[in-house]
Amino acid sequence: MAIQIMALIGTGVMGMGIAQIAAQAGIDVRLFDARADAAEQGLAKLKLTLEKLQAKGKISQQQFTDTLAHLHIVENIEAIAGVDLVVEAIIENLEIKQNLFKQLESIVSDSTILATNTSSLSVTAIASVLEHQGRMAGLHFFNPVPLMKVVEVIAGFATKEDVITELLAFASHIGHCGVRTKDTPGFIVNHAGRAYGTEALKILGEGVTTVSEIDRILREGAGFRMGPLELFDLTGLDVSHPVMESIFNQFYQEDRYRPHPLTRQMLAGKKVGRKVGEGFYKYVDGAKTNEAPRQTVPQVAAYSSVWIKADREQDAVILRQFIQMQGLVCDNAEQPASESLILLATYGEDTTTAALRFGVDATRAVNIDLLTDFDKHRTLMPSIVTQQSYIDQAHAIFARDGHGVSIIAESVGFIAQRVLAMVVNLACDIAQQKIATVTDIDKAVKLGLGYPYGPISWGDVLGSERILLILERMYSNTGDQRYRPSPWLKRRSALNLSLLHSSTI
Numbered sequence: 001m002a003i004q005i006m007a008l009i010g011t012g013v014m015g016m017g018i019a020q021i022a023a024q025a026g027i028d029v030r031l032f033d034a035r036a037d038a039a040e041q042g043l044a045k046l047k048l049t050l051e052k053l054q055a056k057g058k059i060s061q062q063q064f065t066d067t068l069a070h071l072h073i074v075e076n077i078e079a080i081a082g083v084d085l086v087v088e089a090i091i092e093n094l095e096i097k098q099n100l101f102k103q104l105e106s107i108v109s110d111s112t113i114l115a116t117n118t119s120s121l122s123v124t125a126i127a128s129v130l131e132h133q134g135r136m137a138g139l140h141f142f143n144p145v146p147l148m149k150v151v152e153v154i155a156g157f158a159t160k161e162d163v164i165t166e167l168l169a170f171a172s173h174i175g176h177c178g179v180r181t182k183d184t185p186g187f188i189v190n191h192a193g194r195a196y197g198t199e200a201l202k203i204l205g206e207g208v209t210t211v212s213e214i215d216r217i218l219r220e221g222a223g224f225r226m227g228p229l230e231l232f233d234l235t236g237l238d239v240s241h242p243v244m245e246s247i248f249n250q251f252y253q254e255d256r257y258r259p260h261p262l263t264r265q266m267l268a269g270k271k272v273g274r275k276v277g278e279g280f281y282k283y284v285d286g287a288k289t290n291e292a293p294r295q296t297v298p299q300v301a302a303y304s305s306v307w308i309k310a311d312r313e314q315d316a317v318i319l320r321q322f323i324q325m326q327g328l329v330c331d332n333a334e335q336p337a338s339e340s341l342i343l344l345a346t347y348g349e350d351t352t353t354a355a356l357r358f359g360v361d362a363t364r365a366v367n368i369d370l371l372t373d374f375d376k377h378r379t380l381m382p383s384i385v386t387q388q389s390y391i392d393q394a395h396a397i398f399a400r401d402g403h404g405v406s407i408i409a410e411s412v413g414f415i416a417q418r419v420l421a422m423v424v425n426l427a428c429d430i431a432q433q434k435i436a437t438v439t440d441i442d443k444a445v446k447l448g449l450g451y452p453y454g455p456i457s458w459g460d461v462l463g464s465e466r467i468l469l470i471l472e473r474m475y476s477n478t479g480d481q482r483y484r485p486s487p488w489l490k491r492r493s494a495l496n497l498s499l500l501h502s503s504t505i
């Protein structure tokens with residue numbers, strides 16, 4: 001690794017995080033900030049962090065001393081001459097960043113690599129003012145830097161290949177996973193991350209269920225670490241809403257990224273999340289105070305026989321076995337008997353549409369989501385005319401073995417189905433546009449967003465044919481362009497290939 005000495009410009013939250021991990025890896029770091037005392041304050045804070053790490057036994061006394069010995073404040077920006085790499089982490093403003101890089105070019109040698117930690121500006125646009133544009137790249141870390149182990153290495157239009165190679169080696173030297181990406185809006189993580197929140201907002205906006213239930217289904221059923229709405233509260237809508245609008249507009253109003261008016265309203269009403277005590281939930285001392293409890297399981301005196309129809313035979317088998325294990329009777333006739341509960345398991349459609357497609361009585365129909373693990377959480381969707389007694393029976397049956405059950409209103413697909421299909425589809429589109437390799441997309445999203453799988457691998461785990469079915473039906477039932485399946489997904493599903501398959505061309 002050729003980088004021995006680096007400069008860090010802008011010693012705020014991100015700058016000091018980057019300085020910390022570089023110094024811990026033995027790189028000499030020169031710190032510069034335009035604001036008087038900012039670097040001293042940043043270094044003092046970092047010293048406290050390192051003291052805490054030492055007290056917890058995470059670093060030794062020697063490592064503590066060595067790390068601090070690698071950090072040097074410079075009062076004058078000219079003093080960074082001679083470094084191998086400059087990382088900029090100043091205010092997010094194109095003109096100010098361009099002016100800084102022009103100045104830096106007059107200070108450092110021609111071989112010095114220049115990198116920006118911008119999260120939303122174009123690296124190509126920042127580099128455009130330079131004489132030697134090939135030496136400039138993006139190096140996008142995530143907050144908090146020492147814990148978020150991924151860094152996007154962004155190639156602008158002019159970035160030279162050896163600069164990317166050097167930065168990937170630097171990333172790995174400082175203990176991070178470097179992922180290579182093209183200079184496109186949101187790069188990988190902030191681009192792929194659009195699916196989760198926007199689809200959840202759309203579901204909430206359609207009145208499918210409550211905030212608490214959406215979060216619960218996606219946490220307990222689909223396996224996300226946090227629900228999308230509680231995540232909005234944590235991040236703050238003052239941060240998330242502008243990012244949603246910016247990515248949508250940078251892609252010229254592409255429907256896949258369409259934000260929702262609800263968050264604009266909440267932002268206007270200053271209900272931005274946890275830090276102000278109210279967002280999607282209310283908070284006291286950072287703790288939620290109004291999360292809705294689980295829906296109460298009804299008491300059912302007598303059960304009808306259960307007639308089952310599923311899109312996939314293996315789903316019908318799971319349901320039949322479950323019903324029998326509960327000591328209930330399966331109605332195995334071709335058509336449901338007049339009193340039977342009609343249990344459907346379908347993908348990418350509402351229950352009214354499913355009942356009509358199978359030619360059965362919608363007033364006794366309840367649909368169940370079998371996309372995610374049946375042994376985690378169960379979501380049931382009656383039709384708009386399903387009788388309450390049948391809803392109660394289905395609820396009680398699926399709660400009998402202690403699992404959480406959510407009853408949702410009709411939706412053009414179950415909540416987990418809609419959100420997961422959007423997550424996988426968007427990642428496939430990122431691969432299709434060759435913004436990054438499938439491996440890098442998976443690594444970046446897993447590390448950057450904490451999903452249980454990378455979004456492309458997740459598609460394989462769930463089965464690309466099911467993801468495609470959900471999207472095709474949603475697209476045809478709604479006419480909304482946001483659901484059109486990615487060609488990447490369509491081709492691989494048609495050929496029965498892994499979504500990780502990349503062509504050689």
Ligand SMILES: NC(=O)c1ccc[n+]([C@@H]2O[C@H](COP(=O)([O-])OP(=O)(O)OC[C@H]3O[C@@H](n4cnc5c(N)ncnc54)[C@H](O)[C@@H]3O)[C@@H](O)[C@H]2O)c1
Pocket residue numbers: 009010011012013014015032033034035038088089090091092093096100117118119120140141142143
């Ligand atoms: N905070 C995040 O979560 C996050 C994540 C990824 C990327 N980023 C990006 O990192 C950059 C820094 O963000 P931050 O959150 O650390 O900001 P910050 O406000 O904590 O720190 C910015 C620092 O830059 C200094 N500064 C401003 N203009 C300067 C100039 N012309 N020359 C030298 N120093 C200057 C400020 O005095 C301040 O100390 C931004 O581009 C931001 O978009 C932030």
